Amino acid sequence: MIQAVIFDMDGLMFDTEALSKKSWLVVGREMKLPITDEILHRVIGMNAARVEQECMAYFGPDFDYHRFRALAADYMSRSFDENGVPVKRGLRELLAFLRKNRYKTAVASSSSRATVEHHLKATGLESYFDTLVCGDMVKQSKPAPDIFLKAAEALGVKPQNCLVLEDSANGIRAAHAAGIPVIMVPDLIEPTNELRQLAWMVCESLCDVLPVLEQQHTAELSGGEEQTDG
Missing domain, CATH: 1.10.150 (DNA polymerase; domain 1)
Structure with missing residues (x-):
């Protein structure tokens, strides 16, 4: 779940x-x-x-x-x-869905905390996240799993009950190493065979992530559960 x-x-x-x-x-x-x-x-x-x-x-x-x-x-x-800071398509709608349905949320970014806080404040999105874990808060960078494990711990949720959204190869590898299902949303790097195998799925944009989570949420409410293993 x-x-x-x-x-x-x-x-x-x-x-x-x-x-x-x-x-x-x-x-x-x-x-x-x-x-x-x-x-x-x-x-x-x-x-x-x-x-x-x-x-x-x-x-x-x-x-x-x-x-x-x-x-x-x-x-x-x-x-x-x-x-301004350019916001990706579908982000605001996805965050609204997660808030409405009481999912916990975190940012786990390799950028510094100052940069993360700046971008969230500039876009008016800071209130959507329960916790921030940033690159200057962990010893080992992605592709090590540290940042995602720390985010799960801060949220009080087991890694297997989290979902990571990532665009980079290093991020996909880090999430997989942490034992957390991950959806790849490609940006500058196209999904290779390796990344497709590590990811739960690949979505073209965040607009495509929303229906996946809506379906997952409906299945969980009805007593079923979609498979999220990578």
Whole structure:
């Protein structure tokens, strides 16, 4: 039985992964760095400490990661100031359904708590979540299961009674490692055979997640239970 839904944030709730990619490409040109899809896709879903490790390994010991990160963050901040935080289709309707039917909810994002709180406040969605677990609150980044296990614990729900919504390969692997069923909603990364096997299912958008949960909820109320094993 699903009692709680745990949301990734970037690329799942908000269309911020595409903006992050653009910021990396812009700053990469400025710093004369070869920004490839290989490094971009590798770090999606990781927290800041793990991203730094991956970048240093990829670009070499002379890479000025902190300057790169500051410039990219400034690019994104200016975009948010000018255009707001872009909300993904179907998110508001899904959150309204979960609130109406008394599901517990959490954000489990590799972004910092300050970033998560900013985005939720900017979009007026902070009241929809019971707890936040962020990248600077766990030692091990996705694809380790820590962040999802901590979210389930904070909600007071067993992992097998939670559902994770994710867009990234690292997030899918983390949810699977935590023993939590996961729906993949692809953003920049298309579902591979590996990810399809790890996920309960793949939905094109959050609009498609809502009818899945409505059906699951109806089945549970009637005494049946849909299979959510990955």
